[in-house]
Amino acid sequence: DGGITQSPKYLFRKEGQNVTLSCEQNLNHDAMYWYRQDPGQGLRLIYYSQIVNDFQKGDIAEGYSVSREKKESFPLTVTSAQKNPTAFYLCASKAELLRELFFGEGSRLTVL
Amino acid sequence: GIQVEQSPPDLILQEGANSTLRCNFSDSVNNLQWFHQNPWGQLINLFYIPSGTKQNGRLSATTVATERYSLLYISSSQTTDSGVYFCAPTQGGSEKLVFGKGTKLTVNP
Numbered sequence: 001d002g003g004i005t006q007s008p009k010y011l012f013r014k015e016g017q018n019v020t021l022s023c024e025q026n027l028n029h030d031a032m033y034w035y036r037q038d039p040g041q042g043l044r045l046i047y048y049s050q051i052v053n054d055f056q057k058g059d060i061a062e063g064y065s066v067s068r069e070k071k072e073s074f075p076l077t078v079t080s081a082q083k084n085p086t087a088f089y090l091c092a093s094k095a096e097l098l099r100e101l102f103f104g105e106g107s108r109l110t111v112l
Numbered sequence: 113g114i115q116v117e118q119s120p121p122d123l124i125l126q127e128g129a130n131s132t133l134r135c136n137f138s139d140s141v142n143n144l145q146w147f148h149q150n151p152w153g154q155l156i157n158l159f160y161i162p163s164g165t166k167q168n169g170r171l172s173a174t175t176v177a178t179e180r181y182s183l184l185y186i187s188s189s190q191t192t193d194s195g196v197y198f199c200a201p202t203q204g205g206s207e208k209l210v211f212g213k214g215t216k217l218t219v220n221p
Contacts, residue, residue, distance in 0.1 A: 004215060031207060037153075042116075044196060050207065058208065070166035094207075099143050099162075101200075101209060103155040 003027065004104035006091050011109050013078075014084070021076045021107045023091035033092040033101070035105035036060060043090060051072055078109060086111045114139045114203050116212035124218045125189050133184040133215045135199030144175055144201040145209065146184050149152045151195060158184070158197075 006027045013019045019074025023032065031050045035043040045058030049068040068074055074093075078085045091104045115138035125131055137144075146158040159166050159173040161182065166173055170189075175182040181200075186193055196216050200209035 035211075039214070042213045043200075044211070045208050048207060090153075090155065092155075099145075100157050100160045101145060102157065103147075106153045108153075 004091055004093055004102060006089075006107050009107060013109065013111050015111055016080045017039035018049045018079050019035065019085075019109065021078070021089055021091075021109070022064065022103060023074045023076065024072055025074075025091075025104075026072060027093060027095070027102070028071070029093035029102075030071070030096045031094045032068070033094075034058075034064075034074070034076045035092065037077045037088040037090060037106075045067060046076065046089075067084055085109055114141070114201060114210050116201060116210055117201060118197075118199055118212035118215050119214065120215060122216045122218075124220065127189060127191060127219055127221050129189050129219075130185070130187045130216070131189060133186070133197050133199075133217075135182040135184070135201075135212060137180050137182075137199075137201050139180070139203050141180075141201035141203050141210070142179060144182055144199065146173055146182070147198045147200065148193075149196040149198065149214070155198070162201075186217075189217075191219045191221055193217060194219050 007022045033048040034046040047066045049055035065077045089107045117136045150179045172185045194213040198214045200211045208216045
């Protein structure tokens with residue numbers, strides 16, 4: 001089945017460690033996005049990429065990094081510089097000619 | 113950037129009731145989507161509706177772009193409708209959806 005796969009679903013990390021969240025899509029979508037959601041809040045954009053080897057900062061990019069080496073993959077690294085990394089992270093993708101955004105199931109990161 | 117306000121923040125219904133969720137936005141938009149986030153966190157597309165009215169089963173949505181609001185109607189609600197409903201517009205040539213804080217809906221049996 002076509003879709004967006006995020007892994008891991010749950011991740012625990014000690015302070016000071018970098019972690020990488022995986023996002024893979026087999027929908028042949030051009031654009032991919034990372035959002036962060038805190039409890040009781042809406043989603044905020046971290047990074048997005050419209051084509052391979054290119055990406056742009058969203059509203060809360062500090063302390064995060066991404067890469068887009070393949071169309072299917074858009075991993076997110078939460079670095080030790082991110083002050084409040086505990087959150088629910090959602091990856092999304094969109095086809096160029098369509099307007100709808102589709103989401104993966106999310107990754108829940110807890111920093112101990 | 114564009115500001116998005118959703119109301120009410122919380123809504124509790126008995127199964128079978130109807131409801132209207134509202135989304136106000138501060139600027140003109142060229143895209144607007146409604147999403148349902150289920151209790152496990154998954155976000156599901158409901159509607160892409162920058163203007164006009166659409167219906168899908170018990171759900172329908174209307175966007176009046178000139179007056180900067182969108183409405184989501186849920187009729188004959190079911191317990192599976194519970195979750196958080198988000199409105200997310202974009203403006204101009206931006207690719208970035210801006211999310212409201214959502215309306216948390218609880219449908220009791």
